[in-house]
Amino acid sequence: MGYFRENVEKIKGYQPGFQPKQADVVKLNTNENPYPPSPLAMDVLKNISPPQLRRYPDPLGTAFREAAGKVNAVPSDWILCCNGGDDLLSIAFRAFCDEKRPVAYPVPTYSLYPVLADLQNCKAIEIPFDKEFNLPSKLASTGAALTIVCNPNAPTGSFISVNELGSLADELDTVLLIDEAYVDFAEQNCTSLVKNFDNVIILRSLSKGYSLAGLRFGYAIAQPPLIEGLIKVKDSYNVDAVAIAVASAAISDQQYFRQNVEKVKAERSKVAEQLRQIGFEVPPSSSNFVLAKSRNGKAADIYDKLVQRNIFVRYFNLPGLDDKLRITIGTAEQNDKLLNALKEILSE
Ligand SMILES: *Cc1c(COP(=O)(O)O)cnc(C)c1O
Numbered sequence: 001m002g003y004f005r006e007n008v009e010k011i012k013g014y015q016p017g018f019q020p021k022q023a024d025v026v027k028l029n030t031n032e033n034p035y036p037p038s039p040l041a042m043d044v045l046k047n048i049s050p051p052q053l054r055r056y057p058d059p060l061g062t063a064f065r066e067a068a069g070k071v072n073a074v075p076s077d078w079i080l081c082c083n084g085g086d087d088l089l090s091i092a093f094r095a096f097c098d099e100k101r102p103v104a105y106p107v108p109t110y111s112l113y114p115v116l117a118d119l120q121n122c123k124a125i126e127i128p129f130d131k132e133f134n135l136p137s138k139l140a141s142t143g144a145a146l147t148i149v150c151n152p153n154a155p156t157g158s159f160i161s162v163n164e165l166g167s168l169a170d171e172l173d174t175v176l177l178i179d180e181a182y183v184d185f186a187e188q189n190c191t192s193l194v195k196n197f198d199n200v201i202i203l204r205s206l207s208k209g210y211s212l213a214g215l216r217f218g219y220a221i222a223q224p225p226l227i228e229g230l231i232k233v234k235d236s237y238n239v240d241a242v243a244i245a246v247a248s249a250a251i252s253d254q255q256y257f258r259q260n261v262e263k264v265k266a267e268r269s270k271v272a273e274q275l276r277q278i279g280f281e282v283p284p285s286s287s288n289f290v291l292a293k294s295r296n297g298k299a300a301d302i303y304d305k306l307v308q309r310n311i312f313v314r315y316f317n318l319p320g321l322d323d324k325l326r327i328t329i330g331t332a333e334q335n336d337k338l339l340n341a342l343k344e345i346l347s348e
Pocket of ligand 1 (some may be wrong): 087150154181
């Protein structure tokens with residue numbers, strides 16, 4: 001007999017993207033933002049005072065709730081601070097799912113969802129996307145207690161319209177969580193749905209759009225009854241005092257945020273176009289990465305040859321993904337290094 005619960009004993013756990021130790025690599029594998037965080041956020045970090053660390057943090061992160069409420073045009077009690085978007089996912093599984101209450105989501109998608117389902121010992125109903133990554137209509141009738149749609153989706157970069165997700169929210173009589181970790185790089189978001197539907201939770205992250213993956217900060221937007229239920233489930237001090245202060249400054253600096261997002265989007269068009277020119281199939285992306293399908297159907301060997309050149313992208317050895325590379329959009333210089341290396345590799 002192992003020490004762990006049977007479901008814990010059985011699972012492998014989430015496999016995070018590789019974090020190389022050397023500084024001189026081109027790191028395009030975990031969808032980090034290549035630009036630094038807001039200088040205003042860095043100033044707040046430099047000026048953290050001893051009392052801020054000596055005392056427990058505000059359990060609800062009121063300063064951040066107010067700042068995020070302003071940015072999203074919702075009252076502050078519609079916001080829940082989380083220790084990264086992943087914390088919200090974990091809270092949601094614990095709040096809504098158990099042996100009798102399954103989760104449902106379209107696949108392929110974020111590989112953390114099945115891990116959380118296993119930990120919670122709940123059934124995961126996985127509905128395959130079609131070739132164009134349209135929203136599967138079956139998702140409305142799974143009977144799941146929690147339905148998750150990652151939008152823009154990872155690792156495909158595809159986007160489902162706000163109207164379609166509104167129809168899904170309307171059809172479901174259980175909770176719809178829309179994982180908008182990448183929405184900063186899309187043209188639309190689902191904030192308007194939260195106002196119309198009491199069963200919708202939106203997940204946001206400061207890891208990608210705000211260049212703060214190391215800080216660990218994300219948040220939920222939902223109507224107050226859902227937020228209040230989630231508060232019962234979260235750790236009492238789930239976000240620390242430094243993170244609340246820095247995240248509040250970062251989200252308040254919308255001008256800097258928008259500049260960075262525009263730079264990433266401009267590079268995304270360039271990278272996608274050049275990948276197509278050298279023979280990859282690249283569907284449109286609403287995220288800070290592209291999913292590039294190799295012509296000869298082999299991506300693992302290209303991945304290995306990039307690693308030999310100290311260039312890291314993400315490769316998933318999974319059905320439907322094993323002929324593709326997920327490439328994070330980096331700085332112009334990083335992207336050029338990647339594109340030049342790919343040209344070399346393909347002409348070998
Ligand atoms: C990055 C990401 C998150 C949240 O990440 P955090 O770093 O925990 O904020 C959630 N969902 C998806 C699909 C992501 O890619």
